[in-house]
Amino acid sequence: MNNVSQFNSKETIQAKACEWIAAIDRGLSAEESAALQEWMAANPSHQKMLFEMARLWDDMSVMHALQGLVTYQPHKTPRRVNKWLAAAAVLAVSVTGALSWNMLSAIEPTETVASVTQESATEIGEQKTVLLADGSKVFLNTDTQIRVNFYPGFRQIELLKGEAHFDVAHDPARPFTVFAGENAVTAVGTAFNMEFTRDNAFELVVTEGKVRVSQQSVSDSTTTAERNRAPLPIELEGVMVFAGEQALVKESVSARTALTQSEIAQSLAWQDGQIVFTGQQLNKALDEISRYTQVKFVIDDDRIIDTRIAGYFRVGDINGLLAALENSFDIQSYQDAEQNIHLHRADSSI
Template identity: 35%
Template sequence: MLAIGLSGAFGWNVFKQSNLEAPVYVTEIGERSTVPLADGSVVTLNTATAVHVAYEAAERKVRLLNGQALFAVAHGQPTPFRVYAGDKVVTAVGTVFDVRVEDEEVSVSVLEGAVRVDSGSTLAAAAEMLVAGQALMSRPDGAVSVKQVDVERLASWRSGLLSFEDTPLAEAVAEVNRYTHRPITLADPRLGEYRVSGTFRVGEPERFARFMTQLFPLALESSASGTVIKAP
């Protein structure tokens, strides 16, 4: 995990964290990292994630540049803790929550406490309030949905695990591929309609693919670049 400082609109330079006032923390593909923040809050970064921490007089500000992070927010602080992700602003109320940015979609899941989710760069009059056990999904077309979820299952990545429950194989493969340089490919998109349930360790795409051949009538073709799941 790197701590890097901003040096212009597009350039990043690597520095020691102790010399930074506004560091960017980065994880590579397959890496996870836990970072204690100055106020006692803790952020855990998932694979291929970057967060910019910029505490200011008016707010404890963190921007999720890409990827996924879990925030455990310190109580009793005079300024609000806010995470900026895409066009969403998530304000915590002494809580634990997960935020993910991918392909212009933003998702927020609350494990403990409550959060407020605003749209746009400024806090708006209308906002979504989420409590523990709820997740919000915001899509590029502006559609927003809120539903009850098993947030502990969604956050199982903290322990290096991926948990699926009646998940389309195409979605499960996409999730497994986030953690590896040797991705799985479906030879036929129709194979992605199989439904997957179970818990799997991250960073083991070949093992996941082999297990799929035990569950379904599938075959594998492996190479140095990855694994292809195909019909037998």
């Protein structure tokens, strides 16, 4: 059974308003114009939401077109109809101080509507913290890219590649959803880490609070109108992941694993510029190290592939890594003309 949470009244109005804005943008037919007038007349909040959504639109011509459509009057009083039409005409040119506050609030939203779009990325070997408009913090690991879109009713972030830790500002009225591949993680106020692994799968570690994982995606080709069509739904059958738990997410959520405080600290050690290995095979360890450097590693000796690596290594400290491999694991190295680093056992004839 695939149950989806129902939008509340405000969200339903917002979704319909977005559909009307998209229709205004392409041009209304006579029938659509009449239907829009009827919809606006049905409830004063309908018109208010239309203006809110128009403010988020990329093209200001939509706002001008909408202002020209404001011809209805919810109260059947001739005097107030004249005031309404006069206010609409004035607004089409400029809003002046002669309008009363009550008159202005009937035309414009009473709250300032903020639509924030930003993109942030790091190069290979670079890390940085990004402060979002809502007060949330995102710590980007090496070779990571995110895209942020904030709307009145929801906060949307896309993890396009790499790894990021999200410290979410508490705002129950605006769900915070991070899309990665074909899945999404939604939180209200919490902290969690997401890392792309392979084939659009990502590893999730929740460090505070709880999150809901659901199967959702945001296509690069999705238009602003489609993204505004409705707030992001949270599937009732999504999987809850709690603080101290780890899960691999792809088409479904793997069995959740409870982590110790030490294990959580190790998984987040990259935020302190460290990589921690606790018995990983050499090739896996080198894959992780390669995320932070342009240097390529080549294993020339099959006998060292299964070598288990343990220890703390500084991000980008290749010399320190090679010294540790030689001193602790009897693995030597040399660099070829293309700057690739070759690894082999000390007693190898290579």
